[in-house]
Amino acid sequence: MxxxxxxxxxxxxxxxxxxxxxxxxxxxxxxxxxxxxxxxxxxxxxxxxxxxxxxxxxxxxxxxxxxxxxxxxxxxxxxxxxxxxxxxxxxxxxxAGHTFAEVATDYIRVKYQNEGKAKATIKKQYFYMSHLTPTLGNTPLGDIKSIELMAALRKLEAKGHRQTAKCTRAFASRVFRYGVGIGKCSDDPARLLSGNLSAPKVRHREAILNPERMGEFLRAADTYTGQAIVQIAVQLLPHVMLRPGELRLGHWQEIDFDKCVWLIPAGRTKMRKPHAVPLSTQAVTLLRELERHSGGLEYMFRGQGKKGPISENTLTQAYRRMGFGPDEVTPHGFRTTASTFLNETGKFNKDAIEKALAHKDADAIRGIYNRGTYWDERVLMMQWYSDYLDRLKTGAVVLPFNAERTKA
Missing domain, CATH: 3.30.160.390 (Integrase, DNA-binding domain)
Structure with missing residues (x-):
C-alpha cells in the first residue's frame, strides 16, 4: 500500500x-x-x-x-x-573556478605561445578574447550559454565590426573545444552560432592595375622626401611581392647577398612555411642602400625613434603624401599588381607566380603533390618584373592590358 x-x-x-x-x-x-x-x-x-x-x-x-x-x-x-x-x-x-578568461588564456599559451606562433598571431588571439572577457570572463566555462555569447557578439555587430564578430565567435569555439578536451566543459555553445552572424562586407585591397599609373607611382617613390628607411620600403615592396608584414618585420640575417635570396622563416609567413624570395638586382641595390641606414640593427626597417619596426600605417601615410589615396593604393595591393601584370604577360607559369606570392594551393589534393618551387623560373621572373617596373618608371613601355578592366 x-x-x-x-x-x-x-x-x-x-x-x-x-x-x-x-x-x-x-x-x-x-x-x-x-x-x-x-x-x-x-x-x-x-x-x-x-x-x-x-x-x-x-x-x-x-x-x-x-x-x-x-x-x-x-x-x-x-x-x-x-x-x-x-x-x-x-x-x-x-x-568550479575555471572561468572563460582562465581557460582562454591557457588555450592561447598552449596552442600559440608554446608552439612558437608569430607574436602578431598571439596578439590577435588576445584581441579576440578582449571582446568577451568584460561580460563572460569571470563565468565558469561550463556555465556559459549560447545566448550569452551571442549578446557579446551582437555588440560588435552593432558597431559595424562584422568580421571581428565572426573571428571572435571562431576564437570562442576553439576555446570551448579546448575546454571539452581538458574536461572544463561538456560542449561548444559557440558552434551553434556560426550561421547567426551577419556576413562581413567583402573588401578587396585597392591595387594599381594600370601600367601607366604604376609608372607614376614608381616615379613618386623615387622623389619621396620622407625618412630614408620609409622611402626604401616604399620602393622595395613592389619588387619583392611580399606581404607588408613580411617586409616590415624583416631581419638582416634573412638576407643572403651572395645568393641574392631573402629567406623568410616559417614563423613570419601566413602559411607558416619558410618562403624564399629571389632578389633582383634592383632589390639588392635597394637593400644595400638600406644597409647604410639600419645595418647591424635587429629590424631592417626600424621605426624612427623606436626599437621596433615601422608600422603598416607608416607605408600608408607615405602613399598619401605621394598623392595616392586609399581608394587606389594599399601596401598589400602590390601583390595584386604583380599577380595581374605577370599573369597577363603570358610569359610565366601560373604556378611559378603563385609560388612567388606564397599562396596556398586552392586545390588541397593538388597542393599535396605539386611541391615544386619553380625556383629557376622564379629567379628569371623576378628579374624580368623588376626590369619591367623600371621601364614603366621611365615611361618606355606599357603592356597592352585589357582596357575595360584597367579603368577600374
Missing part, C-alpha cells in the same frame, strides 16, 4: 534502521536518530542500486514521488541515475 502523510508522521525510530515502502521502488528509511530519508531502489544491468532523494519533511511525499518518476524514466531509457548524478557532481567540481 502506498504511504500516506499521516502514516509517515506516525513512524517512530527503533534501535536499528528500518524501511517503509511506498510504491514503484520508493521507500522511506527511518534511522535510530529519528531521521526519515527517501530512497529510490531500482535495477539496471542486473544490479540493484539505490539513490537518495532527500530527507522528510524537507522533501515531501509528493516531491519524492516526482523525483522517483523522473529517475524511473531514466532507468527505462537505459540511463543509470547514480552514474549520472556522479558525473554531474564531477562536472561541477571540474568547472
Amino acid at each position: 502506498p504511504l500516506t502523510v499521516l502514516q509517515i508522521a506516525a513512524l517512530q525510530p527503533l534501535d536499528k534502521p528500518y524501511r517503509k515502502a511506498d510504491e514503484k521502488g520508493l521507500y522511506l528509511e527511518i534511522t535510530p536518530r529519528g531521521s526519515k530519508l527517501w530512497y529510490f531502489k531500482y535495477r539496471i544491468g542486473g544490479k540493484e542500486k539505490r539513490l537518495a532523494l532527500g530527507a522528510y519533511p524537507e522533501t515531501t511525499l509528493t516531491d519524492a514521488r516526482s523525483k522517483r518518476d523522473a529517475y524511473r524514466k531514466q532507468v527505462q531509457e537505459g540511463i543509470d541515475p547514480v552514474r549520472e548524478r556522479r558525473l554531474e557532481r564531477l562536472e561541477r567540481k571540474v568547472n
Whole structure:
C-alpha cells in the first residue's frame, strides 16, 4: 500500500534502521536518530542500486514521488541515475573556478605561445578574447550559454565590426573545444552560432592595375622626401611581392647577398612555411642602400625613434603624401599588381607566380603533390618584373592590358 502523510508522521525510530515502502521502488528509511530519508531502489544491468532523494519533511511525499518518476524514466531509457548524478557532481567540481578568461588564456599559451606562433598571431588571439572577457570572463566555462555569447557578439555587430564578430565567435569555439578536451566543459555553445552572424562586407585591397599609373607611382617613390628607411620600403615592396608584414618585420640575417635570396622563416609567413624570395638586382641595390641606414640593427626597417619596426600605417601615410589615396593604393595591393601584370604577360607559369606570392594551393589534393618551387623560373621572373617596373618608371613601355578592366 502506498504511504500516506499521516502514516509517515506516525513512524517512530527503533534501535536499528528500518524501511517503509511506498510504491514503484520508493521507500522511506527511518534511522535510530529519528531521521526519515527517501530512497529510490531500482535495477539496471542486473544490479540493484539505490539513490537518495532527500530527507522528510524537507522533501515531501509528493516531491519524492516526482523525483522517483523522473529517475524511473531514466532507468527505462537505459540511463543509470547514480552514474549520472556522479558525473554531474564531477562536472561541477571540474568547472568550479575555471572561468572563460582562465581557460582562454591557457588555450592561447598552449596552442600559440608554446608552439612558437608569430607574436602578431598571439596578439590577435588576445584581441579576440578582449571582446568577451568584460561580460563572460569571470563565468565558469561550463556555465556559459549560447545566448550569452551571442549578446557579446551582437555588440560588435552593432558597431559595424562584422568580421571581428565572426573571428571572435571562431576564437570562442576553439576555446570551448579546448575546454571539452581538458574536461572544463561538456560542449561548444559557440558552434551553434556560426550561421547567426551577419556576413562581413567583402573588401578587396585597392591595387594599381594600370601600367601607366604604376609608372607614376614608381616615379613618386623615387622623389619621396620622407625618412630614408620609409622611402626604401616604399620602393622595395613592389619588387619583392611580399606581404607588408613580411617586409616590415624583416631581419638582416634573412638576407643572403651572395645568393641574392631573402629567406623568410616559417614563423613570419601566413602559411607558416619558410618562403624564399629571389632578389633582383634592383632589390639588392635597394637593400644595400638600406644597409647604410639600419645595418647591424635587429629590424631592417626600424621605426624612427623606436626599437621596433615601422608600422603598416607608416607605408600608408607615405602613399598619401605621394598623392595616392586609399581608394587606389594599399601596401598589400602590390601583390595584386604583380599577380595581374605577370599573369597577363603570358610569359610565366601560373604556378611559378603563385609560388612567388606564397599562396596556398586552392586545390588541397593538388597542393599535396605539386611541391615544386619553380625556383629557376622564379629567379628569371623576378628579374624580368623588376626590369619591367623600371621601364614603366621611365615611361618606355606599357603592356597592352585589357582596357575595360584597367579603368577600374
